Amino acid sequence: MACKLFNRTNKNVTIIQCREIIPGRLMFMDIFLFGKKLRIINIYTAQDRVKKIQLFNKLKMLLCVGYYVILCGDFNTITDEQDRISGRLCKIGREGKVLKEIMSEYNMQDTFRIVYPNRIDFTRFDSVYKTRIDRIYVNKKFSIISYKTKML
Numbered sequence: 223m224a225c226k227l228f229n230r231t232n233k234n235v236t237i238i239q240c241r242e243i244i245p246g247r248l249m250f251m252d253i254f255l256f257g258k259k260l261r262i263i264n265i266y267t268a269q270d271r272v273k274k275i276q277l278f279n280k281l282k283m284l285l286c287v288g289y290y291v292i293l294c295g296d297f298n299t300i301t302d303e304q305d306r307i308s309g310r311l312c313k314i315g316r317e318g319k320v321l322k323e324i325m326s327e328y329n330m331q332d333t334f335r336i337v338y339p340n341r342i343d344f345t346r347f348d349s350v351y352k353t354r355i356d357r358i359y360v361n362k363k364f365s366i367i368s369y370k371t372k373m374l
Contacts, residue, residue: 243284248277250284261287265295274299274317278324285328293330293359297321301332330359 238252238259250263263284267274285291300314301322314322325332334357 243280244277248280248284259289261289261291263291263293263295265293265297267296267298269298271315271317275320278317278320282324282328285324285330290363291328291330291359291361294357296356301325302335325359329362331362331364333358333360 234256236254238254240249240251242249247266247268248263250261252259252261254260261284263281265277265281267277281293285293299318299321301318303314324330
């Protein structure tokens with residue numbers, strides 16, 4: 223469904239393939255956008271630490287391509303201490319370290335951190351925590367010009 227909607231909204235897009243690897247959790251779409259090949263990966267990780275790490279390891283096979291990659295979604299984990307504010311001590315968990323290692327290994331950069339290296343901002347709020355668990359990563363081949371988001 224998402225592939226069909228995406229294709230209808232932009233005449234400069236040709237969808238090559240669209241696959242759901244883990245239903246509701248991990249999908250990707252390979253496209254041509256203005257003549258450039260691009261892979262868009264969407265992720266929604268589980269709260270469970272073991273399932274998160276398993277998903278991150280499956281992600282490796284999707285990142286290993288010879289063209290541009292955009293990885294976005296709800297990672298449900300932090301990779302930097304400034305991504306969470308809480309009344310309790312904040313430690314980066316094993317899954318956060320695994321994700322950070324994978325992003326480094328595949329030359330992926332956090333677009334928010336490129337534009338705002340020292341800014342503290344959050345994507346999830348509750349009565350105890352403020353966290354930045356939703357992210358957009360891109361290959362280092364990309365030039366990040368701005369970072370703007372809007373709630374629809």
